[in-house]
Amino acid sequence: MTTSTQGDVKDRSLAPRGKERIEWAARDMPVLRLIRERFSREQPLKGIRMAGCLHITTETANLALTLQAGGADLVLCASNPLSTQDDVAAALVCEYGIPTFAIKGEDEETYYRHIHAALDHRPQLTMDDGCDLVSTLHSSRRELLGQVIGGMEETTTGVIRLRSMEKQGVLKYPVLAVNESNTKHLFDNRYGTGQSTLDGIIRATNLLLAGRTIVVLGYGWCGRGVAARARGLGANVVVTEVDPIRALEAVMDGFRVLPSLEAATIGDIFITVTGNLNVIDRPHLERLKDGAVLANSGHFNDEINIPELEKLAVRKRRLRDFVDEYTYADGRQVYLLGEGRLINLAAAEGHPASVMDMSFANQALGAEYMLKHASELQPRVYTLPLEIDQDIARLKLKAMNVAIDTLTSEQQSYLNSWEAGT
Ligand code: NAD
Ligand code: SAH
Numbered sequence: 001m002t003t004s005t006q007g008d009v010k011d012r013s014l015a016p017r018g019k020e021r022i023e024w025a026a027r028d029m030p031v032l033r034l035i036r037e038r039f040s041r042e043q044p045l046k047g048i049r050m051a052g053c054l055h056i057t058t059e060t061a062n063l064a065l066t067l068q069a070g071g072a073d074l075v076l077c078a079s080n081p082l083s084t085q086d087d088v089a090a091a092l093v094c095e096y097g098i099p100t101f102a103i104k105g106e107d108e109e110t111y112y113r114h115i116h117a118a119l120d121h122r123p124q125l126t127m128d129d130g131c132d133l134v135s136t137l138h139s140s141r142r143e144l145l146g147q148v149i150g151g152m153e154e155t156t157t158g159v160i161r162l163r164s165m166e167k168q169g170v171l172k173y174p175v176l177a178v179n180e181s182n183t184k185h186l187f188d189n190r191y192g193t194g195q196s197t198l199d200g201i202i203r204a205t206n207l208l209l210a211g212r213t214i215v216v217l218g219y220g221w222c223g224r225g226v227a228a229r230a231r232g233l234g235a236n237v238v239v240t241e242v243d244p245i246r247a248l249e250a251v252m253d254g255f256r257v258l259p260s261l262e263a264a265t266i267g268d269i270f271i272t273v274t275g276n277l278n279v280i281d282r283p284h285l286e287r288l289k290d291g292a293v294l295a296n297s298g299h300f301n302d303e304i305n306i307p308e309l310e311k312l313a314v315r316k317r318r319l320r321d322f323v324d325e326y327t328y329a330d331g332r333q334v335y336l337l338g339e340g341r342l343i344n345l346a347a348a349e350g351h352p353a354s355v356m357d358m359s360f361a362n363q364a365l366g367a368e369y370m371l372k373h374a375s376e377l378q379p380r381v382y383t384l385p386l387e388i389d390q391d392i393a394r395l396k397l398k399a400m401n402v403a404i405d406t407l408t409s410e411q412q413s414y415l416n417s418w419e420a421g422t
Pocket of ligand 2: 056057059130131154301352
């Protein structure tokens with residue numbers, strides 16, 4: 001059993017700085033603060049063992065404190081080898097007594113050792129971002145499955161993986177797809193990824209984006225946000241898609257839509273946000289202009305075919321943090337940011353607290369909902385009820401001092417009727 005002082009972090013002396021940064025983020029997480037106050041009184045998670053595999057950031061720390069206030073016995077591990085904020089990990093262990101297994105830059109072996117360490121806690125509730133915890137539990141730690149009540153999943157790709165597990169009949173407990181809440185993907189994926197991706201690229205490179213051609217691969221929730229913000233910074237934005245409806249939407253939003261092989265020849269900066277594999281593949285890599293910059297803000301480090309990039313290059317060197325220069329035989333040089341991992345979390349700090357406030361309100365209320373309703377649920381993927389989603393939106397509006405109208409009873413019955421015509 002894990003004790004409160006356990007964990008594997010880079011440097012415990014960073015804890016005071018981590019605590020201050022966690023407090024700064026808390027200022028912009030008013031919805032989570034209200035949930036935390038209620039959780040402290042009502043203790044809905046009392047004594048429940050939880051394991052969370054999330055990006056270890058100031059925002060995640062505030063979620064962890066909310067769950068802890070609700071009585072949860074929580075451990076955390078990283079959901080990405082490059083996204084951990086080491087000072088936050090230290091603060092979680094030393095200041096708040098939450099065992100945390102996460103070191104920025106950890107290798108793959110350590111990443112999975114940390115997931116196993118979190119699973120050693122014998123969780124009754126799992127919280128995942130990308131489905132690595134759940135898939136490890138369902139493959140090499142099956143002996144623990146019997147005590148799991150349910151789980152929550154944070155992101156698009158994790159939900160896709162879970163739905164595939166459900167379809168194949170291998171998923172053994174119910175999971176709430178937090179990503180599917182409107183108060184999650186409409187804001188986190190769009191405005192969060194939009195801002196933090198460009199923040200990551202700018203922090204890594206200090207390039208001016210105005211006047212450059214930025215190619216956004218994928219026009220889903222993340223792609224829409226990235227494209228809109230890139231345009232706002234004065235870039236010429238090109239979008240690539242495989243879905244005709246999304247492509248049409250991009251065209252009518254005023255973006256140039258091109259096949260990716262064509263875009264490969266004109267782009268200055270490429271940003272993948274598809275959740276798919278090898279979206280920038282060898283044929284694209286072969287066509288790139290000298291100086292092209294490649295970044296991923298979608299799923300794992302496989303949206304850009306890095307093994308092929310390694311093969312194409314005759315020389316590679318790290319030019320600055322998060323910038324690897326690859327020199328081709330003909331002298332062209334291309335730059336891969338953040339080793340092809342999520343650039344917003346690798347080179348910047350991930351989404352700002354204000355959007356994570358809503359994503360993590362869904363996580364916290366999801367944990368409470370799962371405990372209340374697990375006995376009625378099958379081992380399938382569920383979404384949170386619309387009422388919870390709307391409550392989160394209402395609380396957020398209130399915190400932002402924005403008032404809205406309510407339907408009059410006359411309007412309500414009009415909207416429910418069919419008799420009245422022109
Ligand atoms: P989404 O399903 O809304 O959008 C993905 C889009 O990519 C779709 O429109 C799809 O048609 C398109 N696509 C798929 N294959 C393609 C290809 N080969 N070329 C061009 N387009 C292609 O998903 P989303 O919510 O936008 O999430 C995208 C990815 O980003 C997921 O992996 C998700 O987990 C991840 N994500 C990252 C962050 C972050 O912090 N960086 C935040 C949220 C989600
Ligand atoms: N684990 C995978 C999956 C993508 S992560 C990977 O790392 O490759 C994408 C998720 O990161 C989003 O759904 C978003 O909610 C989360 N995220 C973004 N910024 C964050 C932050 N500041 N703190 C915690 N999680 C964050």
